[in-house]
Amino acid sequence: MDPRTSAQDVMRCDLCETAVVQMHCDTCLVNLCTACVGKHMISDESKDHKVVKFQARKSTPLYPECKSHNKDRCEMYCNQCDIPVCLTCLASKQHLGHELSKILQVVGEKKDIIIKEKNELNETIYPTYQDIVSDVQNRMSQLEKEYGDLSTAITKHGEDWHREIDKLLMKLKAEVDEMKNTQLQTLQKHLDEISKKMSDIKDEINSMETVTDTNDLSKLFSVTSNVHTYRNLPHKIMPSLPKFIPGKTHGEELSKMFGALSSSSLTSDKHGYSMKTPQKSPEAGSSPPVKQLLDEPETVTNIDTGYFKLYNVACLSDEEIWTSGTGSTMKLFSINQGSRLKSIRTKSGNMPSNIAVTKSGDLVYTDYNGRTVNIVKNEKIEEVIRLQNWEPKGVCSTSSGDLLVIMDSDDNTQSKVVRYSGSTEKKSIQFDDKGKPLYSPSSFCLRYVTENKNQDICVSDDVANAVVVVNQSGKLRFRYTGHTPAPKNQSFSPQGITTDSQSHIPTADSNNDCVHIIDQDGQFLCYIDCGLSYPLGLCTDANDNLFVAQLRNKQVKKIRYLL
Incomplete structure (x- = not known):
């Protein structure tokens, strides 16, 4: 490691x-x-x-070394020369008459500037780029639709003509496709450039966060901000569609009679976008309140599920939870009453590998034997995704309404996380920057994935005994491999994984019968050890209560661990 x-x-x-x-x-x-x-x-x-x-x-404080006098440390700062200086520099009279400041004062001012610019990147510039991406994607979708309508109009007009004009019909449709592809390629290139800038902005934010937490002042002075380059927003590209002008069916040259396409164009308006103004969420009104970890987590209730083995739990609301285990039946329980409210049997009769609940309250489950991801709406099961040569295992619903699915290849040699919008694959995450696999393939049917509040993607890799966390674009942020001493002094065996309002990442450890709580940067915070019996699936509700699916005693335990 x-x-x-x-x-x-x-x-x-x-x-x-x-x-x-x-x-x-x-x-x-x-x-x-x-x-x-x-x-x-x-x-x-x-x-x-x-x-x-x-x-x-x-x-x-780790003062920077003087560039003029090796091994001397600079505790002062020359405002006129804009450099740190040591006592030897001052004694040599090189800065005689210059205005001097204590370097810690200058550092404080520089930190304030960095924090202010980091906040601008986080709260204004990056959200603006997100809006621009959405705008370009919407334009591309609209372009696809309108070009499709254009092709349909040409086809309908061609139905009135004889067989000998088919070649002309094909020629015109090819022109439409060529125009469409040219404009889409231009927009795709524009989108790629924006996405690259967004990735650079996130990297700069991470770099600034690292520097502001260090006491190495040399690193602090080495920071060069590129915020000014991101304030210049990209141009807005506005595609102009051609028009199909039908011709008369007699009395003119054939090509003129059938019709022709007007020219298409793409215009760039550099003033088309404006910087996003930070606004508070109308629902929350402010950032989530800071909650402290309880010194001693409290067990609120235990719910008997009746499974031979219990694997998964997913919160539908503060009062209801979905569960799954051995067999093909998924059960909905009342948390307060402990009673079963509803049962849904999988469409194939196979055991579900994992379950999740969408933002709209629909149940999602993976069928790894059937290689499908399914959604339950009004007790009717719809197949959303069908895979070839891959087995879907863990699934979660994201804040944007997308689905994240962790899957293994049929031959158990590869593993990846794929983001879906409906049945459309949006992004595949499989390798790090060096081309090495991020996740270990597993022959076990249970795998777990979740999205944190900061949109990081968190996966429990039980083969590598690690929690693997990547950012939204798939770049590795960290691996967490456990904390010592563990409650039972066994190796870390990560299973179910979830998040809470504080961006903590609770992870079940089946070997040690406990739950690890780490922060969004992978730092260990505490263990939850409430007499758990082989914990597997995890979820949290809107009030940050933790629900633990226990394999051995077939119970879901509700735990309060935040103030």
Whole structure:
């Protein structure tokens, strides 16, 4: 596991790699045990090592080295020369008469600027690009429809003509297709450029977040903002459709009699888009309130499901949950009463691999044997997706109404997450930036996927014993491989995965009979250990109550873990 992409807590000494960490060098950013402190101090006597307790790490400012006087640290800043300076610089009178500031003051001002620009990227620029993408996609869809109408008009007009004009008919339709393809290609190129900028903006946001949390001032000064380049919004491309002008059926040259197409065009209006103004959600009115983790999670209720083995749970509301397990029946239970309200049998009679509930309250389930994803509307089952050579396993419904499906190839050599809008595949996520697989294929029928509030895609990879989190575009953000010591000192075995209003990522650990709570960046927060019995499926309701499907006792446990 590469520690740079692993988010689990490093609790071992960086020198001996065996003893528990107790100290930290703020100068070198190295974790140490007490026995290795002396060895580290003499490893490089040219440095002024600031060794503090591990809990107080990053408390000492790491001043940048002077570019003119090696090994000297700069604690002042020359406003006239716009550079950090050390005491030797000041003594040499190079900055005599110049206005000086304490470097920590300058750092504070620079952090404020970075935070302000990061907020602008997050709240204004990136949402504007999202709107632009939606606008271009809508124009492309409308273009497809109108060009289809155009082709239909030509076909109907051609029905009045004799067989000898078929070649002319085909020629004109080919011209329509050529015009359409030219305009669509132009719009697609425009869309790709916008999507690339959006990815760059997200990368810059992540970079800024990393820098503002560090105490390495050199890294802070190395940040170069590109916000000004993103303020210049892309031009709006406006396709102009040709018109079909029917000709008379007698008395003129054949091609003129049948009709001709006017020319098409694409215009670019650089003033077509305006920057999105940040607005509060009419439903929420503000950001979700900050909730703290309870010191001791509380079991609210247990619901007996009657399955031989219980695998999955999905919240329909604060009062009802869907469940699935062995057999082909999915059951709806009242949370407060613990009684069964409804049962739905899968269309094929196969056991559902996973279940989810859409924003509109419809039940979705995967049939890995039948290779289908299905939706239940008014107790009628509709097949939404049918796969070839792939088995759908985990499924979740996203904030946009799309479906995320994790699937394995029939030969169990590949695994990927695919985003669907209805039955249309929008994006496939399978490899990292180096072309290596993000997910391990599994022969087990149960797999779990969810979308976080920040639109990260979270997958529990039980083969690799890791939670794999990528951003919306599919770029790897981190892998979480567990935390030690675990309640039962067993290896991390991630199963069900869900999220809450705080963007926490609860993950069931079947080996240790507990649930791990990590934050949106993969940092371990706590365990939930409430006498669970082989936890598998997870979900949360609107009030951040956690529901755990337990394999062994066939119960769904409702747990309160946030204040």
